[in-house]
Amino acid sequence: MTLTLSQRSAHYTSSPIRELLKLTEQPGMISLAGGLPAAESFPVQSLRAACAEVLDTQAQGALQYGPSEGIAPLREWVAAHLRAQGIPAQLDEVLITNGSQQGLDLVGRVLIDPASTVLVERPTYLGALQAFAPYGPCFADLDDDAEGALPTLDDAAHRDARMVYLQPNFRNPTGQTMSTARRAQWAQTLRGRPIALVEDNPYGDLWFDQPPPPPLAAQLPGQSILLGSFSKVLSPGLRLGYIHAPAEVIAKMTLARQAADLQTSSLTQRLVLKVLERGVLEAQLPRIRALYRGQRDAMLAALERHMPDSVRWETPQGGMFIWLSLPEGADATALLPLALARKVAYVPGAAFYAAGTAPRNTLRLSYATAMPEQIDTAIAHLGGVFSRALSRSHHDASVLAA
Amino acid sequence: MTLTLSQRSAHYTSSPIRELLKLTEQPGMISLAGGLPAAESFPVQSLRAACAEVLDTQAQGALQYGPSEGIAPLREWVAAHLRAQGIPAQLDEVLITNGSQQGLDLVGRVLIDPASTVLVERPTYLGALQAFAPYGPCFADLDDDAEGALPTLDDAAHRDARMVYLQPNFRNPTGQTMSTARRAQWAQTLRGRPIALVEDNPYGDLWFDQPPPPPLAAQLPGQSILLGSFSKVLSPGLRLGYIHAPAEVIAKMTLARQAADLQTSSLTQRLVLKVLERGVLEAQLPRIRALYRGQRDAMLAALERHMPDSVRWETPQGGMFIWLSLPEGADATALLPLALARKVAYVPGAAFYAAGTAPRNTLRLSYATAMPEQIDTAIAHLGGVFSRALSRSHHDASVLAA
Numbered sequence: 132m133t134l135t136l137s138q139r140s141a142h143y144t145s146s147p148i149r150e151l152l153k154l155t156e157q158p159g160m161i162s163l164a165g166g167l168p169a170a171e172s173f174p175v176q177s178l179r180a181a182c183a184e185v186l187d188t189q190a191q192g193a194l195q196y197g198p199s200e201g202i203a204p205l206r207e208w209v210a211a212h213l214r215a216q217g218i219p220a221q222l223d224e225v226l227i228t229n230g231s232q233q234g235l236d237l238v239g240r241v242l243i244d245p246a247s248t249v250l251v252e253r254p255t256y257l258g259a260l261q262a263f264a265p266y267g268p269c270f271a272d273l274d275d276d277a278e279g280a281l282p283t284l285d286d287a288a289h290r291d292a293r294m295v296y297l298q299p300n301f302r303n304p305t306g307q308t309m310s311t312a313r314r315a316q317w318a319q320t321l322r323g324r325p326i327a328l329v330e331d332n333p334y335g336d337l338w339f340d341q342p343p344p345p346p347l348a349a350q351l352p353g354q355s356i357l358l359g360s361f362s363k364v365l366s367p368g369l370r371l372g373y374i375h376a377p378a379e380v381i382a383k384m385t386l387a388r389q390a391a392d393l394q395t396s397s398l399t400q401r402l403v404l405k406v407l408e409r410g411v412l413e414a415q416l417p418r419i420r421a422l423y424r425g426q427r428d429a430m431l432a433a434l435e436r437h438m439p440d441s442v443r444w445e446t447p448q449g450g451m452f453i454w455l456s457l458p459e460g461a462d463a464t465a466l467l468p469l470a471l472a473r474k475v476a477y478v479p480g481a482a483f484y485a486a487g488t489a490p491r492n493t494l495r496l497s498y499a500t501a502m503p504e505q506i507d508t509a510i511a512h513l514g515g516v517f518s519r520a521l522s523r524s525h526h527d528a529s530v531l532a533a
Numbered sequence: 534m535t536l537t538l539s540q541r542s543a544h545y546t547s548s549p550i551r552e553l554l555k556l557t558e559q560p561g562m563i564s565l566a567g568g569l570p571a572a573e574s575f576p577v578q579s580l581r582a583a584c585a586e587v588l589d590t591q592a593q594g595a596l597q598y599g600p601s602e603g604i605a606p607l608r609e610w611v612a613a614h615l616r617a618q619g620i621p622a623q624l625d626e627v628l629i630t631n632g633s634q635q636g637l638d639l640v641g642r643v644l645i646d647p648a649s650t651v652l653v654e655r656p657t658y659l660g661a662l663q664a665f666a667p668y669g670p671c672f673a674d675l676d677d678d679a680e681g682a683l684p685t686l687d688d689a690a691h692r693d694a695r696m697v698y699l700q701p702n703f704r705n706p707t708g709q710t711m712s713t714a715r716r717a718q719w720a721q722t723l724r725g726r727p728i729a730l731v732e733d734n735p736y737g738d739l740w741f742d743q744p745p746p747p748p749l750a751a752q753l754p755g756q757s758i759l760l761g762s763f764s765k766v767l768s769p770g771l772r773l774g775y776i777h778a779p780a781e782v783i784a785k786m787t788l789a790r791q792a793a794d795l796q797t798s799s800l801t802q803r804l805v806l807k808v809l810e811r812g813v814l815e816a817q818l819p820r821i822r823a824l825y826r827g828q829r830d831a832m833l834a835a836l837e838r839h840m841p842d843s844v845r846w847e848t849p850q851g852g853m854f855i856w857l858s859l860p861e862g863a864d865a866t867a868l869l870p871l872a873l874a875r876k877v878a879y880v881p882g883a884a885f886y887a888a889g890t891a892p893r894n895t896l897r898l899s900y901a902t903a904m905p906e907q908i909d910t911a912i913a914h915l916g917g918v919f920s921r922a923l924s925r926s927h928h929d930a931s932v933l934a935a
Binding site for chain 2: 133134135136137138139140142143144145165167168170173175178179182183186187190191192193194195196197228229230232233236240241242243244247258261262264265266293325327354366367368369370377380383386387389390391392393394395396397398399
């Protein structure tokens with residue numbers, strides 16, 4: 132008996148990142164693919180103590196159904212956290228989610244109709260494309276320069292867009308940060324138009340030398356949807372994030388949550404609130420920044436050491452990723468099996484493009500998961516793979532285009 | 534600035550049950566409305582010990598990203614649990630969800646197209662209607678008799694249905710259980726047709742005198758989607774449930790999970806697996822059955838004692854709910870404010886009807902949350918409200934139809 136699936140199901144296609152995560156379980160594999168936070172960064176003892184205390188003192192609340200918008204004290208913590216960044220957030224503008232990914236899905240549910248135009252950076256976060264795609268939007272790419280995505284709404288489709296989706300801080304996959312001036316230009320361009328700004332900020336706390344500029348959402352009150360996450364600063368396995376949006380949007384999203392899965396775990400919300408109240412985040416952040424800064428430096432040094440001259444990259448000022456460009460004509464997707472054979476995983480850049488023709492010569496490396504020695508080993512192997520392929524290409528261009 | 538919301542947003546309307554839950558926070562209110570498990574049933578100490586042990590021995594797995602389909606040992610536990618009920622379940626046919634509600638959403642995502650016919654019991658579970666509605670189905674009601682919903686696919690729309698959604702065990706809201714013979718008739722009717730059986734079984738373990746008949750899904754291998762939950766037997770606040778379906782449906786649902794929220798909490802999955810491995814469920818179930826049986830008996834006795842003769846109900850053999858029918862012409866929705874004024878909450882029955890004209894004279898009472906003394910007090914108040922309204926109706930029928 133073959134069941135009839137929905138047409139929507141055709142949008143549910145496999146994520147290269149998630150598929151690659153399976154390969155990372157092979158012995159000896161060094162994965163530079165997934166953006167998995169370093170296990171060293173997890174506040175295990177704080178969570179263990181918080182769990183015991185929550186179940187000792189508030190078990191009934193922690194194990195019972197709760198409000199779909201999340202528990203009030205955690206929403207208030209988020210609102211205060213956002214106010215400290217210049218966003219005048221109120222309790223009824225905050226919804227707790229199962230990580231940022233659910234925030235993206237709720238944006239899709241509540242904002243996207245079939246054929247709605249959604250403006251996205253080029254390249255952009257693959258998970259956002261996956262979350263939005265089932266709602267049937269037309270994605271339109273934004274050009275960018277060294278300061279970030281360009282706020283030009285050139286044609287009618289751009290001006291009629293339902294929303295623009297941006298990751299201004301340490302963008303996944305490129306690591307790029309939007310400049311203060313570019314943020315101001317975006318605010319000016321969007322202000323007064325019925326286009327929602329969806330600002331996704333999972334990496335903003337992971338800066339190395341100085342904090343990124345204030346959130347773009349702070350300049351567009353009433354018009355912005357900001358997505359945040361505890362995945363990169365506490366633990367991704369807990370699945371806890373949040374949305375800040377105008378109260379009437381939060382009200383619709385709360386109803387959508389009731390239809391989707393009722394609520395985020397009552398226990399998880401209380402666990403996280405407890406460690407936040409204990410100041411664990413303040414203790415965590417300097418440690419995590421130092422950790423990732425060291426791993427970024429290790430990767431940059433290894434790239435200098437092992438990559439052929441024709442490979443280019445930028446230096447990210449925070450976040451988890453370095454974006455590599457191979458020479459024109461090279462195909463990072465075609466080269467991936469050769470890298471996997473040398474026990475190194477990465478994500479080909481083509482996965483991160485929404486519309487139009489994706490360049491084949493880019494790839495994303497994560498320095499978040501592997502330790503510096505592993506990073507050096509992995510980049511050495513990768514450098515060897517790329518060197519051999521690129522030198523061979525002088526003789527046989529078809530290898531690269533295969 | 535007013536943002537443009539999706540047309541889908543119009544489907545996200547408030548649930549009477551969730552709104553009523555807010556009223557239950559008023560001092561002195563006795564809620565017979567929400568299906569909240571009794572807090573006495575939560576295995577607090579077992580979960581506390583499991584949390585400490587999981588974070589001592591498997592913190593890295595518990596706090597890191599994990600597979601979207603759920604961790605293999607928990608999926609294997611579910612498969613074995615289903616095999617014990619006669620369903621030949623395999624690992625790749627099981628997906629872990631954030632409670633059954635997410636299972637319903639995934640069914641909607643993967644099976645329902647706009648205008649797909651979805652057959653439902655009359656009345657049926659409100660949460661399923663809410664989960665399916667955003668995907669645009671046409672709901673078609675099934676008639677029923679004392680044995681359950683009738684397996685008659687009378688007209689073309691019924692025969693072309695994409696799926697039939699049933700709660701054969703202690704149905705929410707009526708408490709009715711489908712007979713063994715009726716299950717066999719359904720299996721015979723559906724076998725060989727491209728109609729999916731979606732069998733929702735959150736209450737199956739909560740039987741009082743004898744277990745309900747085996748799952749209908751056991752008779753329709755390859756054609757059935759079974760939804761299960763740990764909410765009623767461990768804790769609803771943890772948000773943990775599961776889906777069993779053909780492997781190719783699970784594969785699509787897993788991809789849909791990646792788009793929706795990546796995965797269920799890695800920590801929660803390990804916590805629940807630990808208490809399941811420790812045999813906590815076997816210890817819990819007799820306690821919970823005895824608890825709810827006592828509360829059902831208290832409610833039945835109170836109904837006998839306090840309700841006017843013209844009010845009717847059935848005796849549920851398990852689950853959480855008793856379904857009341859007031860005389861024809863009475864309006865349970867109009868009477869709700871009078872009940873709330875006497876500090877008693879219930880859910881008017883009209884909320885549980887998908888299509889056609891909903892009867893106004895029914896209501897759902899939950900005996901799961903309140904203790905026997907509270908139940909007697911609440912039913913006494915409710916009996917008074919109904920008695921006064923029904924006697925007044927002899928003089929002024931318009932009061933009831935208001």
